Amino acid sequence: MKRPEGINRPAGPSREPSGQSEPSGQSGQSGQSGQSGPSKRDPGAKAARAQDAAARRRPQAPRGGADPTTEPIPLPGGAAATAGVGAAEEPLAHVTEVLPRLEGRGRPTGAGSDTITAEERDSAETALTAREARRRLREATAERRRFERSEVRRFTKRTRRRRIIWLVSSIAIVGLVAFVVVGAYSPLMALKTIQIEGAQRVDPAQLATALDGQLGTPLPLVDVNSIQSTLATFPLIQSFSTESRPPNTIVVRIVERVPVGLVASAAGFDLVDAAGVVVESTAERPPGYPLMETQGAPSGPAFVAASSVIRSLPDDLRGHVDRVVATTNDDVTLVFTGVGQQVIWGSADDSAFKAVVLAKLLPQHDPNTPVVYDVSSPNSPVWH
Structure with missing residues (x-):
């Protein structure tokens, strides 16, 4: 360690320490003589060398420290002799300096450890810097991956939507096919109840x-053709649906x-429909x-022309018709009840218009008067 300027290491005592202090004159004389040190045979020189060795072993403050220390300096005269004797007889007191401990280390710095302390500090800072760099690298990598995933999700949004639509559609189609297959062959869909609607003249229980x-x-396998063949045996049924x-x-x-x-028969009368099928x-x-x-x-x-004319009449007019006479499809005549008023209808063409014209002519004449109405040409009706 560098000594303060103007202070040199004093020469050792010129005589063997005896526990008594030397005269101050001798001490000062030896200090002024400029000798580099006492003779090797001098016991005082041995004590000085021991003192120097102890001073070198003491802890020294690091370079550039805020509170540097120096080695013990002998005082001139008796104080120097006394200090020299004390140094020979008693252990040297060690000067302890409180130095800042290196982060992460448990021991203080000592003499001759300037280079070691710097290396250790650099090593610790390097280790801390490396750990911080690795941590920041991991964070940056994770952030980059999150950003990449968000970008992938953003750019593939339409593709994923189409994929979901196709997936849902496929699942729906597969489910529908599976339902149809299960419905066609599973006993869970077996027919147990037949409900009849619209039957008035036919007994529903019989059907x-x-x-x-x-x-x-199973419902999907019900044979409609078989149902049609069965219902065809009932003449009162014109059509059906399931x-x-x-x-x-x-x-x-x-x-x-x-x-x-009505159609007259050998047994009485047959109630027929427009196709001539006997209903009752x-x-x-x-x-x-009629x-x-x-x-x-x-x-x-x-017969077809006569039935078509009857169906075109309003209910109030149909109730007054007693007979319908037709020799051909163009010669249809209606005969009313009562006095026997007649209506020459002609063909079945324009039957609805003819019915409207007839409804306007009837109130103009007495129902008890025999009148013949001719509406075969509805635009020019006549009566007599």
Whole structure:
């Protein structure tokens, strides 16, 4: 360690220490003599060398410290001799300096440790810097990955939406196919109830009994052709339709034939519809239906024209018709009840317009007066 300027190490005592202090004159004389040190044979020189060695072993403050220390300096005269004797007889007191400890280290710095302390400090700072760099690198890497994932999600939003739509559609289609397959072959969808609607003249229980051969069949596999063949045996049924109501019910809607008139028969009267199918047979004439007197078979042109005219009449006019006479499809005549008023209708063409014209002519004449109305040409009706 560098000594303060102007202070040199004094020469050792010239004589063996005896516990008594030397005269101050001798001490000063030896200090002024300029000798570099006492003789090797001098016991005082040995004490000085021991003192120098102890001073070198003492802890020294680091370079550039805020509170540097110096080695013990002997005082001139008796004080120097006394100090020299004391140094030979008693252990030297060590000067302890409180130095800042290196971060992360448990021991203080000592003499000759300037280079070691700097190296250790640099090593610790390097280690701390490396750890901080690794930590920041990990954080930057994680942040970069998060940003990349967000960018990927942003740029693939439409693709993911289309993928989800296709996935949902595929699942729906597969589910629908699976439902159809399960419904077609699973006993959970087996037919257990047949419900009849629209039957008035036909007994619904009789129809259900006729269709009970379909019971136990899965709803998608119900044979409509078989139902049609069964219902065709009922002449009063004109048409039908079916509706499946999962899981176990089928609804059969019936459209019955509508009778339009009577046809005389050997047993009495047959109530027939527009196609000439017998709906009901009775021995007596039922009220409300006109008697159809046509040329040819019930399915011939004259019968078809007569039935078409009857269906075009309003309910109030139809109730007044007693007979419908048709020799051909262009010669249809209506005969009213009472005094026998007649209406020459002609063909079945423009029947709705002819019915409107006839409804306006009837109030103009007394119903008890025999009148013949001719509406075969509805734009120029005549009566006589």
